[in-house]
Amino acid sequence: TSTPKRIAVTGAAGQICYALLFRIAKGDVYGPDQPVILQLLDLPQAQDAVRGVVMELADCAFPLLVETMVTDDPATAFRDADAAFFVGSRPRGKGMERRDLLSANAEIFRAQGRALNETAKRDAKVVVVGNPANTNAMILAANAPDFPNENVTSMIRLDHNRALTQLATKAGVAVAEIDRLAVWGNHSPTMFADWTEATAQGGKLPDMIGDDAWYRDTLIPNVARRGTAIIEARGASSAASAANAAIDHMHGWIHGTGGKWMSMGVHSNGEYGIPEGLMFGVPVICANGTYERVEGLTFTDFQREMMARTIAELEEEREAVSALL
Numbered sequence: 001t002s003t004p005k006r007i008a009v010t011g012a013a014g015q016i017c018y019a020l021l022f023r024i025a026k027g028d029v030y031g032p033d034q035p036v037i038l039q040l041l042d043l044p045q046a047q048d049a050v051r052g053v054v055m056e057l058a059d060c061a062f063p064l065l066v067e068t069m070v071t072d073d074p075a076t077a078f079r080d081a082d083a084a085f086f087v088g089s090r091p092r093g094k095g096m097e098r099r100d101l102l103s104a105n106a107e108i109f110r111a112q113g114r115a116l117n118e119t120a121k122r123d124a125k126v127v128v129v130g131n132p133a134n135t136n137a138m139i140l141a142a143n144a145p146d147f148p149n150e151n152v153t154s155m156i157r158l159d160h161n162r163a164l165t166q167l168a169t170k171a172g173v174a175v176a177e178i179d180r181l182a183v184w185g186n187h188s189p190t191m192f193a194d195w196t197e198a199t200a201q202g203g204k205l206p207d208m209i210g211d212d213a214w215y216r217d218t219l220i221p222n223v224a225r226r227g228t229a230i231i232e233a234r235g236a237s238s239a240a241s242a243a244n245a246a247i248d249h250m251h252g253w254i255h256g257t258g259g260k261w262m263s264m265g266v267h268s269n270g271e272y273g274i275p276e277g278l279m280f281g282v283p284v285i286c287a288n289g290t291y292e293r294v295e296g297l298t299f300t301d302f303q304r305e306m307m308a309r310t311i312a313e314l315e316e317e318r319e320a321v322s323a324l325l
């Protein structure tokens, strides 16, 4: 058998990890023939809870899970990691302003960036899930100067998946038939689910659906507000679908997307007028373990307006944490 892949996961005692870890251990990231080692990080006060999860992982007797390690030290968690899921982050407390939340998380991700810099493999693939995911990922990368920027990404795949299902339902096609969907920008209500280039069954999806008002007034806001709708219905935030999206994100990056677009938060080099250095959701195509940004798109006024909105929000977030960059 091949050398096990080391997968670091933060926030291991949390809700998302309660779905995520079992799927990683089952082989959903690296495939059915690749043994894995889980390197779990959580805060000192969460160590008991993580040990409970580890007992359940053991009770699954997953053939691919060769070892599970638990720690509260980031440098230990990230040592020799091949992949890392940054799920843990500080939730908004009572009376906490958005700015306080940003800086509390900035401190966490600064420390974790330094640890990543110290101990992870240089070609490790990193995805940040914990919110505010884009800005947390930007801080992580900025504090890991010897670690390639390109390998730090943030998750917008859940929004992509949400849009896929809504479009497939509306058009009466299968989810798998849809390509060239893009979700741009921040993983927040300003995100822009963009169907302009989307195709299915050899046609253009906007033409097949033929309802621009539905796109602007229903699809875009419904995707943006889906997280809230789930909290209202379930009394708890989405966890299994968030874990699934993190798996899709990493699986697509490792195994390729077969020429299809997927949306990923990546470091901006200034493409499409997105300010350099922001971590921004864009369409990519993955092959051979890397991603390529989709280039050469031209934008309508509506697209430009929607992009400007989410850019402005991410610039505000960057401003709020600038001291830690």
Ligand code: NDP
Binding pocket: 010, 011, 012, 013, 014, 015, 016, 017, 041, 042, 043, 046, 087, 088, 089, 090, 091, 092, 108, 129, 130, 131, 132, 133, 158, 227, 237, 238, 239, 242
């Ligand atoms: P969850 O596991 O439910 O969520 C973890 C993070 O993912 C949150 O920031 C959450 O954002 C975010 N998230 C991103 N997308 C989604 C989505 N679509 N739906 C829901 N959440 C999403 O949080 P828990 O509070 O259950 O667990 C967090 C764990 O992290 C705790 O065990 C805590 O101890 C740990 N933690 C670890 C740290 C560390 O390792 N250093 C630091 C801080 C916390 P949102 O809050 O906006 O829903």
